[in-house]
Amino acid sequence: MTKIIEQKFYLRDGLKVARDLLGKVLVREIEGRVARFRIVETEAYLGPEDKGAHSYGGKRTPRTMPIFEDGGITYVYLIYGMYNCLNIIANYKDIPHCVLIRAVEPLDEEALAFCRTYRHIKSKKVQDLTNGPGKLCQALHIDKTLNALPVTKKGQLYVEEGDTPLNIVRDKRINIDYAEEYRDKEWRFYIEGNKFVSVFKK
C-alpha cells in the first residue's frame, strides 16, 4: 500500500514543492476506477511578486481564492476558453504559491485505458495523451468540479509517494511572455529524458 503524501510536504516554498513533486504519483479515481500517473513536469508560480502568477499583487478574486489557502489543495482554472489546468497549492495560508502540473506519465495499462476513455486523439504517440497541462486535464477528466479539494487524502484526486528522479532539468516557464522580468525565471522543472515532457530545453 502506497503512502499518500501529507500536508506538511506542501507547506513549504513553492519552488521546492514544484521540484519535489517530480516523480510523485498523481492518483485519479472515478466511480471506483483508479489510475496512476507519474508527475514529470511542473512550474512554480510565486505570487504576489511574480508577474506571471494569477496571484500577482496579492490580488484575490473569486477565481484565485484557493491559491491563498494552506497548501495541499487543488486549483483548477479554465484557460483560452477551452482547456483546464491543474495546480496544487503550496505554502501557508496568505502566501500565494502554487505549482502547475504540466505533464504526467501513465504508470500502467489501466492508466492508459483511463486516458483513452476521456481523451480521443488521432496521434499514435502515447505521450500526446498527457504531455501538456490542457491535455492531461482532458485525459484525467479534470475540470472545475475538482477545484479547491485536498490532495492529501483518498478521494477523487490525490498524490502518493513515488520515486526520486535521477536528473532534474530546470528551465524557463512556458507561454508567459507578458510577465516582464519574471518571464525568464527558471521556475519550470522536468525529469530529464522523459518523453511525456511538453517542451524540452533548447
Added chain:
DNA sequence: GAGCTGATTGTCT
C-alpha cells in the same frame, strides 16, 4: 521539426 493561426469562454477592468 518548426512556425503560424483559429478556436472559444470565464474572468476581470
Added chain:
DNA sequence: GACAATCAGCTCG
C-alpha cells in the same frame, strides 16, 4: 471589451 499558465491542424520543407 480584452485577453488568457493551450492545443490541433495546417504549411513548408
